Amino acid sequence: MSSAWLKSYMPRSLYARAAIILVLPVVVLLLVVGIAFLQKHLEDVTAQMTTSSAREVTLILETMEGAETQLQALAAMRQDLVALDMKARFLGIDERPAVGMRRWYDFIAPQVAAELHAKLPQLTAVALPSGDEARLYLQTDLGPFELVLDRRRLSPAAPHQLIVTMVFFAVVMTTISFLYMRNQLRPITRLADAAQAFGRGRVVPYSPGGAIEVRAAGSAFLDMRARIERQIEQRTLMLSGVSHDLRTPLTRLKLGLSMLPEDEAAPLQKDVDEMQLLLDAFLEFSRGAAEGAPEQVDPRHLLQVIVDDAQRAGYDARLVATDGEGQAMLRPTAIRRAVENLIGNAVRYGNKAELSLSLTAKTLRIRVEDDGPGIAPEDRTEAVKPFSRLDPARNQNKGSGVGLGLAIVADIARAHGGVLRLGKSERLGGLSADIIIAR
Template identity: 35%
Template sequence: MSAFDDELRVPVAEASKPVGRKRVRRPIAPLAWMRRYLAPRGLLGRALLIILLPLVILQAIALQLFYGNHLDVISRRLAGGLAGDIGMVAELVSRRPDPEEQARIFRDAAWRLELGLAFEPGARMERPQSRPASLPLLPLEEDLTTALRERVALPFDTDWQTDPRSVIIRVQLPQGVLHVEAPRKRVFTGTLYLFVIWLVGASLLLFGVAALFMKNQVRAIRRLAGAAEAFGMGRDLGPIKPEGALEVRQAASAFNRMQERIRRFVAQRTEMLAGISHDLRTPLTRMRLALAMLPYEAHEDAAALTQDVEEMERMIAAYLAFARGEGQEQPQETDLVALVEDVAARARRQGTPVEVTAPPALPMPLRADALRRCLGNLLDNARRHAQRIAVSVEQAPRAEGGGWAMVIVDDDGPGIDPGQREEAFRPFASFSAGGTGLGLAIARDIARAHGGDILLEDSPMGGLRARVRLPL
């Protein structure tokens, strides 16, 4: 048996355990990991990645060409030159043991070769050991060690740590130990620092300029997105100022035109609804008077028709109330908890027992009158089918950031079948549990005008739960 299961890619010890209802977490594939960490979700991050990635690759290629080829050749040549000078001095010192001759050799080496020399007669190197260089990323120690082995051919060691400006080399001669102090500039070229500084500095400069310009472009897009989000929540902030790149300005101008067209459409629809509803009241009033004047023998038929006329008047009143609120009201800072308490108090005055569970306060921008109609419609719908009603106010996080304010209406009525809950929001929908008229349709329209929605669920009380979501 292999160490890993071929299908799930999990250890066999884990795969052999009964899984049951527990979810087995599969390791993240390398491609998914790269997408998660190397593909930012935001436009700014992606734009900077598009700019930065080719720049880094280009700079890395340039550095590799210099570091891997040019610097390597120069380092070997400099190390070979220093090793040759040390080998020549060591040969001269071995052939001329006279102290005066050695002194003359040391003076000439100091003047012509920039080498500090000292000789320790009769000394022996216990164990030749080279100390690592202080610049580990450069091939100094390796190149110098290789060159010394080729051109000196005697036991030696190197010390890169004692003196930051020099490298100390000891060579074992037959007569003693030769100490050589060589300046580092003989094996190191300072152009590497300039080249690296140029690469890093140019990259940082270009990245900073790109980040500054892209941030300005993304700021304009974010303002456009914020204006669209606010307009979708019913917050009329007016036209936005076109700024940024040409395409972003065109999008902002198109959004302003669309916003104005939607305003005109809503205003025309509101006026039309209000006019139709108002005009319908006149014939309904005449019908009510005509029914009242019928003889006593037609009393039963007149009563039934009167109920139909009253139902039509209620629907027209709902139309007018909805039209007035949609066309005129603007969002204002309102305490949601106080609004819910007010709606519940009105329901109690009509004889409906309502329990309210809510935090002390929850201020947020709302169309207060419209939301009162929304919650009132939900309570009216629950009152017609249930004996007990409970209302609660909660908060919940949003996946895209921010949070939701939740107003939950529970009842102990017969509820609505899950397959018919979406149908219940259609005007005058009817099903086994009864009809909804316009109440739920208007309630959902008001919630969506705030940027939220209404969901129907099973209630812990045994009936229906209406969950109103409103963005904070």
């Protein structure tokens, strides 16, 4: 429960999560090492080096205390300057300290200047330019004084190089690791794509690859897909075979009934017609969504054609709303059968059917509404099961059926990776049936 808030900020992609796993430890390590190095090591070493340089500067200033002129002062400190490898001169009357700009990556320079100002009261300015020299400007009794010394005597040489080196190699190693990780994740994404395509009714070529565990999962998926395909094929063959074999005796029965007197043949003819209807429903259910391969279809045009055909058949059906444009990967024959079944149910239990289409970047929704009695919420799950007939909910006097209409629609929706949802029509007050398919 405590980690639920964190999940909303985490990426959902496998690649993004792998990138976080790779990059986050490297960034944390760089921050910890960098901060610890800068605060603990560099600052301590810099303080010691500036203290030592300040003492040397103080020694030079003490050697010129008894001098009366600038030349005498320079002569007095010449020996110490040579020993300490420094250069010194007095500034002219109108000459100002040439402080200049320091290097932007010289992050230790502010500490050097602060340490020198704290230890040398005579110091007026510190110049830490981009070269290897540091210039200290001091105020003496004989006038402004410039002292030049090696920059490396005030702080470690080029301390930024360590950070730059760390960042450079961290980026290089992270890139190499991510490329390797991508090769390891690619078989997983291929497996996910194949499983998603199969769930939407498409079979894409797939061969197991990658690590042993991924190969095992891929092989298991192929076995599962093969078993499901065999079951669907066996069910289709069985129902088709039974339905086909029963047509011959039904035809003989019809021929025999045609030879009987009309008053005797009428009840039997009704039974034969009902058996014919049952066989047609079984055959339609056995076909399911197996007809045709998925293809790019314009859903709006397909629905308009279905509505036009329904109107020519005498049904009160209309396409009342469409939202969004584009194409979707569908089996047009199966979708036509599903929508026609919904329209047939709507006009059988009501007076009219109104269709609407909603097409977004992620989903396709086909809605069929009627003004009939509808289906109670507690019966909607049962209504989509094969051979289910809800007599109290739907007026059976207006039509007959075998309880396969909604089951066929649900089967076609599942074959497209979607779902059939039943609800109450806010517009007409009857049943609202939605075919929702992920794009």
